[in-house]
Amino acid sequence: MTAVDVERGLSRAEAEKRMRDGQGNAAPDGSSRSLSEILAANVFTVFNGIVFAGFGILLVLGRWQDALFGLPALFNTVIGVVQEFNAKRTLDRLAVMNAPSARVLRDGEEHEIAPEGVVLGDLLILRPGDQVTADARVLRTDVGGPRGLEVDESMLTGESDAIRKAIGDDVLSGSNVVGGTALAEVVQVGADSYAAKLTVEARQFSLVRSELRGSIDKLLRWISWALLPLILIVVNGQMQAFGGWEAAIQSGAWRDAVVGAVAAVIAMVPLGLVLITSIAFAVSGLKLAQDNVLIQELPAVEGLARVDALCLDKTGTVTTGEMVFNHAAELTERAGWQAVLGHLGTAPDANGTAQCLAEPYGASPKLYVAAEVPFDSARKWSALVLCDADGCEPGSWVFGAPEFVLAGTETIDAQEALAQAGAIAESGLRTLLLAHSVDAIAEGEHPELPNGLVPVAILSFREEVRDDAHETMAFFAKQGVDVRIISGDDPRTVSAVAREVGIEHAAGVDARTLPDDIDELADVLEREHVFGRVTPQQKRAMVHALQSRGHVVAMTGDGVNDALAIKDADLGIAMDTATPATKAVARLVLLDGRFDRMPGVVAEGRRVIANIERVSKLFLTKTTYALMIGVVFGLMAWAFPFLPRQLSITDGLTIGIPAFFLALMPNAARYRPGFLKRSLTFSIPAGLIITAAILTLHLAAPSVGEFTVTEMQSAATLTLAGIALWVLAVLARPPHPFRVLIVLAMYAGLGLVWVIPFTRDFFAVTWLPNSLGLLVIVIVAVGLVLVEILRAWHKHRIELREEATS
Template identity: 40%
Template structure:
């Protein structure tokens, strides 16, 4: 055991630090910069685009690599946002890091917590934080362990009692010997769960990633077949074959949608930061907007964590109780929450000479002072201040207030001097001081907002359930009378209780976790607020976690949202930001998926026709930028606080499918015109660009409804920009002049496409309203995509056998993999020679 008066020597402390027996050997750390870079760079989305870019670069078509700008922007935004959140969080950890007062070599020193070692003697005093686990060896303390247990009542500590890191000294002073540091400390044993990263889910990004995942199954076979067909069947040049195949593949990937989502959520994060709400990842506002159950902690959310005087119950109507309380508050000072509440209610009313004071003690349950003109005043728990007979006269009044969650203190007076740690004789009860938790001014309005938005509210606290229920009722929480003592629930009752009750008292950290898990198991999207180490497990499990800046470092580290001013009233703003993002991205995402839909369907179409793919990558970039990208970013920033309803992917495809199908039908019509009027391939490409731009413009008009004035300006600007690009930069985008016949075809095709677009939109929405099953569930989509690819491959093989009937007659030692006879009698194809296992490309004139 370490000497209480001298403590460790500096040499002994240094040796223990070298052995790792210090608090610095453990910390809850935020994500490293290197990990942020790797998670944002090495993604499936980036891999596909880089491979395509390399192929395009190898054939020298550098201007068709413009799409990589979107990829780089998307990656940069994700990295910058996460690093910004990390730095803010790390600064908060530094700012809130406490200092420890320890005895080293007989002298008191102030050290960073990281330098505390086992065996150190900590000097503790009122208002200070206990920075490491230890045993009290001198003095008496009242300790607030609410960040660890959730219970707001102070706990009395005597020599030999355990002290836990993360708790605070409410009153008293003493010295404690450090017994556990680092990962062994009580708070860190709970917080260690926070160190294991948990991937947060975003329905929007999950839907987008699901689309990319499905497309990735199709990309390789489509790319190989389209490239082979373009080079050997359509007899296109190598560069054109590569770029047209790249255009087909790029068109399938909604890269702009990923960028749009990242930017919109980043803007929301910045907006929330200005309102003292830190977003620790891009998707937390979306997660909060989708929740339907919000679990609240009483302290710090509904209440301020402080007490206030609710009133006086006079026992001696002639006694100046308010003046006495004012003088007592001046004499004792704000030594604890009770005296701070009394001082706030009864400010100083003149000078009073203080002869002697006795601070509050959890063991005695009272404090007092001997004042000139008032005698000895005692303020404390009635049952501890009065004898049994005297207490019985006021017990009913006390029980009346306790039943509604209020605390009752007795003000008693005596003409005898204050003897010290014992009560004076001839005490006379004068008044009952009724105390209650101070409800946040904004709490009723905030709870009302969530109730109106259809969010079910539940209060989970470590305090007595009756007290918590009373506080919740005062804050206007519906169903507050439905409460339960969670410590009495069996494990098999948790699931039913989580759904049945509104208020939960005496909840342990593990029980909080089980309640959140039960709510999620029942199909709810759960948000959890908390500020203590005891909340860490539940915060990490919740779909959306919210921590207070004034809370523990562990709680902030695992939470998605941190309220920097510790004010729960900022939550509605976060919900509205999330709704604006989801609704607007959901609306404008239809524009991006139009390109994905028609690119996918056209890739299928061009497996079975002899013409080359009609688009160049840079042409799709032009359409994407003007009719999809720029308008979508503008629409994504509009105010839109409507409730989020339905599945993201289902809502988007309702608008995207008609547009994509219309583009494909238009290209099909162009192929017919090409066959009839012998239109060259490069002009078919131009006509396809014009028609696709018109269809996307039509989809954009539908997305803008209901119209606002600025929508008209935007639509006019988009049309003008496209015409300007075609006129001034036609060569850059492979826009070649059309003759009169071709212009007439375009003039007929575009109005027809717009009519078809409207008809398909009406029919599809009508069909979807009748189809109660909606779109396929997520786990089935990838399997369905694989099945489609296999079916198309089989169909393609059958088509080869049916259409390419003029196969070359070759020796039995080799056979053609792919061959066709051209109109001029030339046979081209790929030959596999068995004897030397070589693949040969041949061309032979019959």
């Protein structure tokens, strides 16, 4: 590659050729899943395969009335796709809004272009406030500016101090220019840049860990394994019930046999559980969106409710990222030192720390610069001679880091000042020293400190902690969530911030002393809660170490240096100031940067978990009795006792409709692990009670009279609905006016199915003869008593387990 003309840069033709040759700055794609990936993930599932296969079979047979179960599956798919695609579009808009522009020199003229328009060998013109859009090497500094280049790499390294860049030094993509100007040649673009290498692995899509979804997926796997033998048993049983395979095929009864088989198989699938879970997550997502919390993935609502270890990046998360003036301690009496500080704070090229002096001292009399040595991050000091309207005072002022300003000064005053500054630094505050000398400053290429410096004042600064941080930390402490603050900054600074937000015993640990072994690191993390000088790789290792000890880990941050840890955490949370790459891998994005949104997310997650556990017992009860009835009736070669449309009645009234409302009601119950086990220990016995009731009806009915197929199917439907509605009543406790209303409405709905002629005909049910009706009442009454006994046993079992764990 030929050398670039530093006076003219690349020509337009050269830039276009390099772009065609693949040397452009296109960033790696994959901020989130594409639309095709979203569709594939939500459409091609085991659940949908089971349901739509049965749906298709019934449509082919012309039994569309029995194919109503396909609608919930369709709604579930649509909700999942729409919610995730909306999150993707929001993130894409965020990325566009936050995308920086690049300033390049081409054909001797300055051009402002999009970052992806930069090519290898371009000359970037860097000025204060710019974000570096590609890795580059400094060719010149002070291009029209007052001093050399200084960049902030905290988004990449977590280190908040500005770094001085000399000619020949590299500046990394993703860093920000905070002082000076430079001309820099692009040496790495796109996927080869530092920021892209750091985030390319983080950008790979992975699903958030969800106990609810994991448990449901596990159930579907179990069901899918059971489906093939069940289908064979049910189909064979139905064929035998209609006179055997040959007779059923010849008579055309095989169609009824297939319908019965589909009814049995579809009844096994907890059809609405996935739908209700998706709706609950989607409603929570919309509710949180109103509070400026973006949910990237539906089950992320659940995540924070399960978190017991929260890792917080300091800068931009716990703090605003801004420095705040703390205190000035006068050491030696010197007239006019406050005015000097006022001048430093209001100077046009004042850095972020110096600007903090503008408010307390900016009203001092106006001074004029007679001579100046600008601040340099390598020297760590600046010097100036100031004059007022009456003339110039003799001597010079020096301002900077105490150990650099007083280097070589052996006086007692100097030693005492350094000791005092060290004590302040130990408390985590940042310190600067103002000193005075009667000698003038020596301007030039290599300026030196004037002789005879006398320390005048020590100034301390602290990072501005978010107003909501202390209250939020107190909330997490009350909820039993263990908080750790980790940062790339000085451990003492991190420790001071931790104490300010209420974390006791916050002795900062220097991450450079941490072990590499994951088990040893986990031991340290169990003891310590504040860490400084942490690298991006160490942040990720910390997440893994906590997970290895069984913790559910949430990680918050805003820089590229946080992206890997945020991706691997059980729940990644990005602040509003986060880079687009970090937002892309986070599960939640706090769009307004308000840390006090976190308790609301916790409460929303707990509501979802508690309500889904409640309604899951309804669905799993159905799965249990559907499996048992299908197997028993298949093995006994009995006709399946329901039509699919009749199961739609019981599903809708005992599960689908009430579950929708129950899943969205307020619920402040705290999260307890073991969702699936608790659900199954209630649902399996409840399902067996209903199975026993249906079997009793089938065996006892011939002894009280002869009944038609429609009458027996109607009796079975009433028996199933009667007991299943009482299971609903039990799970709706403790009593609440709205829950009581839901249960009563479902009983009324069951009555209307029989009262209204159209619904009675559509669902193929009829009024029962007196003898059969009395038998149904007796069986249902016994079933209700058994369900109450089950509830008491299940409640007692949970209480014993909670006492044992506490």
